[in-house]
Amino acid sequence: MKLRFHKMHGLGNDFIVIDARRQPVDLGGAQVRALCDRREGVGCDQLILIEPGEKAEVRMRIWNPDGKPASACGNAARCVVSLTGAPTIETEGGLLTGVTVDDMVSIELPPPRFAHDQIPIADPVDTRPLPMAWDQLSAPDAVNVGNPHLVFFVDDLDAVPLGDLGPRIETDPAFPDRINVNVAEVNDGKVRLRTWERGAGLTRACGTGACATAVAAIGRKLAISPVEVEMDGGTLEISWAPGQNILMRGPATHVFTGDIDMDALA
Template sequence: MRVPFIKMHGLGNDFVVLDARETALPAMTAGKAKALADRHTGIGCDQLILLEPVSDQSDADFRMRIFNHDGGEVEACGNAARAVALYHGKPAKLATAGGIIALSPADGGARVDMGQPRFEWDAIPLEYAMDTSRIPVGWEQLQAPDAVNVGNPHVIFFVDDAGAVELERLGPLIELDPLFPERVNVNVAKVTDRAIDLRVWERGAGLTQACGTGACATAVAAIRRKLVASPVEVRLPGGALTIEWQPGGSITMTGPAQESFRGSFEWDDFG
């Protein structure tokens, strides 16, 4: 079976998009997703994105499923949402495992309503009950993070120099810590004048050029701490996003996305 794909990226966070809304594909497996994501023997990407139809009773226009580089399926991906908005070409409501989000193309990228953040310990989730602001835990110089769920779980450490943190070493230790039963995305952030410099270790993907949900979670945590005001620019290695949020409201993320190329592959050659 020959299957078309679209290679896209948002600020360097790259995706293989498979559109199964009109032509159904065989069931996606973790092994298949991991094989396609492999940068040496597959197409190569941080995340595989699968678009599928929804039932007539759904409030969404279609569904987005997200598989990380390791093949694990996850709840949300902000950069992928912008890429899908650009590909779809018009406003839509998108069903994800993390909830329904609204998106629309805008200025070479997209504006995405990511929904409301959650702060309850069991919504992150954490292993046991605690306040999710300034959690009393730490890993070497990374201490007292905030925890925020924006469709997927994040911890945010505010540091003096985000670039100096050995995130490739500390990221997996924190991601896999028993405190986080569903693993966690790890953010290290430095707040500057009305902006945030951010690096992210993504659960199941490792260090990426950009993480849309990480930018959202970090902006929310910084606003809660009154370190910045909305809107705020979040600067990642791949570029910048604008995040807007007021307590009690939804998060809005605006930023670029781009199509890289299109191709096709034989389904049975992978996984």
């Protein structure tokens, strides 16, 4: 079976995007892992399936390279809006709205959640900050912006071995659904960020990670909205006020369209 796909990225956070609005596509975990493989498949940080929406114009389903589903992805949402022009997107993490202006896409996400059972965390505990530590990383903010994040603020971002600490924290038993790990450095109200994504590892950019980090920085009065969040792949602008939705603004890039023989991946 030939499968048409689009290769897209948001600040280097790259995706296989499959438009299944007219022709249903059924993917299993093994097929997702094969498609996401960078040596023997197409390769991506996440695989995105666009389907007809029930509560919105389209529905976005997300899988990580390990074949497990994810509930939200900010960079992917911008790519879906750019590709389809859909003003509303239904996701497992909530209803999103989006608009393209010139070469930038703005996505509005539901308000962040902070309660321990909304992250979720196994035991009742304060989440702002969370009284936990892993080596030099301690007292993060726990924020759910459609998917769960920890945000650590540090003095020297480059001194943190996130490639080693990220998988340890992601799979800590305290987080029954695993968790995304963000390490941020704030200077003059501007945020520099690196993210370990659950099921994907280190990525060049993470849209929901940028949102969670901006929310945490504003909450700690380290930054004022709108916040510029700089990642290895580029910069996103995040706006938020307590009790309000989150607004994320940044680019979405279409790289190429192709067809892949699914039988060859079996």
